Amino acid sequence: METLYRSTRESASQTMTSSQAVLQGLTPDGGLFVPVTLPQADFDFDQLAQADYQTVAYEVLKLFFTDYTEAELKSCIQAAYGTQFDDPAIAPVTKHGKQYYLELFHGPTIAFKDLALQILPHLMTTAAKKNQLQAEVVILTATSGDTGKAAMAGFADVDQTKIIVFYPQAGVSAIQKQQMVTQVGENTYVVAINGNFDDAQTKVKELLNDRELHAQLAANQFQFSSANSINIGRLFPQVAYYVYAYAQLIKQGQIKNGDEVNFSVPTGNFGDILAGYYAKQLGVPIHKLICASNRNNVLTDFFNTGVYNKNREFFLTSSPSMDILVSSNLERLIFYLTGEDPKQTASLMTDLQTKGSYTLTPAMRQAVTEFWAGFVTEGQDQHEIHHLYAHHHYTIDPHTAVASAVAKQYQAATKDQRPMVVVSTASPYKFPKAVLAAITGQDHDVDGLAAVDQLHALIKTPIPATVDNLRTAPVRHHQVTEPDAMAAAIKTILKLN
Template sequence: MKYYSTRDAAVRMDAAEAIKMGLSRDGGLLTPCGIPQIDRAFLESLVNVRYQERAAKVMGLYLTDYTYEELSGFAENAYGPEKFDCDAVAPVRTVDETTHCLELWHGPTSAFKDMALQMLPQLLSAALRKTGESKTVCILVATSGDTGKAAMEGFADVPQTKILVFYPKDGVSKVQETQMVTQDGANVGVCAVEGNFDDAQAGVKRIFSDEAIRATLADRGYFLSSANSINWGRILPQVVYYISAYCDLVRDGKLSMGDKVNFCVPTGNFGDILAAYYAKRMGLPVGKLICASNCNDVLTDFLRTGVYDKNRPFHTTMSPSMDILVSSNLERLLFDLSGENDAEVKGYMDALAKTGKYEVSDAIKAALADQFWGGFCGEAGTSAAIAKYYKENGYLIDTHTAVAASVMEQYRKATGDKTVTVFVSTASPYKFCDHVLRAIGETPAGDGVELLDQLHETTGTAIPRRLAALKGKARRFDLTCEKPGMDSVVLEFLK
């Protein structure tokens, strides 16, 4: 299968080249030239197998220049017991007869990004071999909280790679920051950016498109790639867990094969819910895709009106991984819904760059209304959802998961839809101890990692072992830069 750019469909390359490149040089996102279709027999073949086998079979449909044996080995390495604390890898927890929660935080950094970022380094290392690449790849990452740590955990000390992470200063939780600035590995670097996630993401995209920087780095023996969800190697492993969740529900008698299921996904950059969309496009029996935002509600407005307008206040919230106003992966959805019309998509993206706003066609508006429903949840609603699930269900959830739970209820009240629904849990509550403690009626006794024990003692839930190991760990990185200084940080890191 070939891959092309959302802004120039004449650009064509194999999967290995697309994963190695990360972002198309024209600024577009690399996307498969076709969506492989799955049928009932394919799904039935996955019902009673391990997550690792599901991953290899689903990914093999897209990565035709990788062998099944390669992908199977990668899946065993990525999702084995030394990395994940749960044999199911991405277990589905039942809340009630029509409500289930897909837990994606059982990996090494206790966030859903592990589902892709334990796989991506292996896909990329193989891509370097397959393309005969002699240069060292530098993974450049902008993070709103979880991607940075998960990427560093995946790429730490991987041969022929370096990784540099930018995160918004004061825009991530204390635990998230501690995870990043204490990261081990001789090939990793971390820098805080004065600004928000959108500033960091824009800086990374600018550096990718800067021909002078690329030429300088090439002379030094480096080239840039991405571990953000702009890289197809990030999106594809995420498609797997939606298909896996469906198979688990069928296996456990919660669904009959062929019955539809709704997914409610908390999202900021639109990558996680885009993966659910691709699963639906492949033939997974999905009803509505419910897009859950926090009070940075640009996606909610877009799905309801067809107008994307980032010209609004930016809010720093208790669900920081969703504090985003420029949702990069929306570009892939627009490309698909436009019938792969690269000129139309380029027009939208040019308008966004120039005015911060664009309006999609009536055809795309109709498709959005048919397949998606958007809602948002403010800070009070997030706390209320945490309290509700803990008190009524004995189920402790984090701030991002709470946004999804709240928006799911909004959708049900607005539509009366009784379809079985899975809301997605993207992080352990232990990554946001202070907010979770307050939500369940406790007063945090401190800040950061010292709250892990308080949340454990209050709730009796287990502290993820790698988060527990953060206590007392030495800080390695203290670098901070202004937005225009990101270029210099990259050049210094790769001197």
């Protein structure tokens, strides 16, 4: 059965194929693409328990990308999940204490974004050929730290593409920044903004829907798309690692087929945990998805009160990829909570844009059954890093620590003893200063590669190649702009002025 896509804000009569939606990125009305009908899966988990990651990925992706042939999809998957990952399992599941950790940081940029952004360029170039696209695709992306590097690593020197990444100058770790500004590739462009991630993301979404700019691009043989998780080519590959994790727990003898498990997910833009929601809809026996936040706890308040309110203080934390107050992917969940009502969804999103908040109806609140939400302070985050290292000699980054600590909050509050999988989204070497301070209990006056070396001397695990290579990588990207000047920066890069 073919899976077609519609907008969260328009009637289902306006549909696109999966390859068209991958190329488009964002819907023309400013909404997000969702399947017209959720695909039906019949996973044999006992069989998948013996399968490699590539096989599991194919079983998931064939449900969502139905206008790709089997050969096309398998080619994309094989290109994406190979020797660029330092563990043949791609996304191994390990146990430390009473919790399991789904390690998503074994890819070329040591963050979970690699699981989606290694395959997106292949999905997109295949889609361009399928749809006889003549224009050059311009990937426009906002990043809170990890998406930018992972997207550029995936798209670097890919034919018929350019990628432009905007990041908050003061809102990423030193290693994240160094990874981005040293990125190679003649088609890659990195621009810092004097603002936070929400400023960058809001402007990117505006530009993706700017009809005048679109016309100017078309006249010059360009077409916008996105590598953020608003793109289905980025979102649905993430579903695969939830299926794989469950199958691996069966393989390890930790659970039996059919046993329910919980996943705790460090959450900012809501894409990663939304992939878990889709996995549950496909039949993965997930009991609860724990939405874990840092001090920017807009999602915690949303799930606990039914009110989404971005009108609050913004905090810069040691888990910067979660320093977000506008969670774009939440719109997809809202669409389902309205009973797939595009008018009601559009109205709530308009309220968010004009008033900065919206409120769920009582019926919508009752429909939120899959999620539990909590948050931690900086001190609690540091304590969790320290605890895992001291008691289990396992080192986690600040984002994973948020999810690990909130998982324990959930277990204490509910007495739920089901197996808990913490989604581990980044290597500790991506945030060495914060991890070093948490483990030692002392602030260190070092950052970047100096902090990496001190952390390595302490924990003894190998320094990832992507970090080690920064020692000799020249800085290639220096541009800084204001959020309001992002359109001008794009026109300059594309030589439209």
